[in-house]
Amino acid sequence: MITIKDIAARLQVSPSTVGRALADDPRISAAMKQKVQEVAGEMGYVANRAARMMRGVSSNLVGLVVPDIRNSFYSTIAHALSKCLEQEGYQLTLSETDDDRMTELRQIRELSSANVAGIIIVPSAKPHAETIRLLGMTPHIQLLRKHAALSDQWFGIDDAQAIYLPTRHLIELGHRRIAYIGSLAELPTGAARLKGFRDALASAGGACAGIEELGAPGSREFAQDALRRVLTLPEPPTAVVTGSVLHTFGVLEELLDSGVSVPKQLSVAGFSDEPAFRWWGPGLTTVALPVSELATACGLWFVHRMKQKVAGNAPYSAISPPTLVVRGSTQPPGASA
């Protein structure tokens, strides 16, 4: 392995001169820098990160902490961030939490000890106190979910709107009994989505009844069960809105299995716009979320923040708006479609 010393020996100068030249120190003559650059390139010098880190410089590692990378939401984010950060010489590391606070803590511990440059995290519902403490010592940005005790830097979507839009759409179509199958309110996103649902109902001035089924956002089974429950109610809803990607998958599966006719018997609105949603039955009406753009914005901001020497702790929030994509799965109640 070529070290700074080797270059120094070759150029008959001291290691510190080479170090400074490489660091573009203003005290070094342009001529010297030139020569050092040349020889370094020629000899194939690669800086030893470990040694740098020992001197307090943080690594080029950026930790991405998400519930489950198989969720297209998060793989989209990973892709966009990876692209963004790679250009600036950062390396993305992947940690999955399963939405479990203890797993989350372990991962954060791991990242702290690896001296990561920063962490981009989709926090769990109730991060452990130690998690909060550790994150407090590391530059971090929250994605999608926003926990009050963590960084004031956050990139998310307008979750309330993401549910308000489809619910409102159904109300306008004339539905008066609407079910919402979505995430627990203990998650900040869950709470906002639920609020979106309730606000939309309220906008109908009490004319419209809501049925709420809340469960873990990662559980497809919960959504299947919930739909079954809701459909066997004495007065079943005429429409259902889902509040997470996996809940949408669960509901779609269950509808196929149970042979409910959509939109004739039931209108359905989904969450997030997977390519396959176009195919489902008559096409699934859904809210499209600018996840990729959001992640890119987050990545750019992260890089920007890292570049300024001073601690860039200024609060910053970016809220991306969802858009409604209307397809065949929503119709006026009892329409003969």
Added chain:
Amino acid sequence: MITIKDIAARLQVSPSTVGRALADDPRISAAMKQKVQEVAGEMGYVANRAARMMRGVSSNLVGLVVPDIRNSFYSTIAHALSKCLEQEGYQLTLSETDDDRMTELRQIRELSSANVAGIIIVPSAKPHAETIRLLGMTPHIQLLRKHAALSDQWFGIDDAQAIYLPTRHLIELGHRRIAYIGSLAELPTGAARLKGFRDALASAGGACAGIEELGAPGSREFAQDALRRVLTLPEPPTAVVTGSVLHTFGVLEELLDSGVSVPKQLSVAGFSDEPAFRWWGPGLTTVALPVSELATACGLWFVHRMKQKVAGNAPYSAISPPTLVVRGSTQPPGASA
């Protein structure tokens, strides 16, 4: 930050004793180890990786190098590996190549200089010579694709079989003109899949004509165009087999857009089993690939290999078998289904 010295000072012993106790060195008394463990835990000691790495120990980073994490194939792999490696204290880093050899080279350079413990890679078609050289210096395992110049350790699926099965299935249904829309033969997987297609045709003893359309495995557009071309042939095929996940997506989209009736006008068999394939039209006949199992096996092997002090370079290949999942999209030609 708590260091080994702090613990030593507190216990009135030398730093090396503490270091050895922490490393479970046989020369240290059990009593001492006990005390050190205790105090370390109490003081919240976290080993400084940078310092360790400076002493030549490789990092706990494992590089995962894939074309695109948004592909469910690769996110499934990332998930399984992450689970496996995390338990052993490894941290997974994510690098995307876009199937571009220069990007791949950059990523591998990055990983080498980060002193990763190992690399798990889905290599591009023709890795750069430098990529091969660098990988030669790092423990690595090939996943899915196998390049001859790289490690002899490889975990993949039986690609030939993955296309043979659906093609044979179509032949048995009575199809005599079958199109294959799949990956370029320059990729090892592409070549194997194409072979599977041809072998299946050959098994029909010349009774069956094949139409081949080969393109980049990551290009949905290619598949859409290819399907369009194939369907406007003077003698269009009565069935189509796809040879990559994204090609399948492309074909399915195009079929919806063009209003071709499946399986009446055309039978279709897909690649890999995405949840949404169940929903597509009459349900998509497809080959299920044990990707998650494969990745887990790879992860276990990696850990095993890292554990033995000696260079574990013994060649090892594991080939996982695909299985055919028959749904409504394949029927005898001209069936009134």
Added chain:
DNA sequence: ATGAAAGCGCTAACAC
């Protein structure tokens, strides 16, 4: 404008 030297936290060879 450049050099010398100390030291980051840890490990390992060498004492005792």
Added chain:
DNA sequence: GTGTTAGCGCTTTCAT
């Protein structure tokens, strides 16, 4: 069984 010491490659005073 435990202590001493040197040194990994780099940055960073402090000299010159």
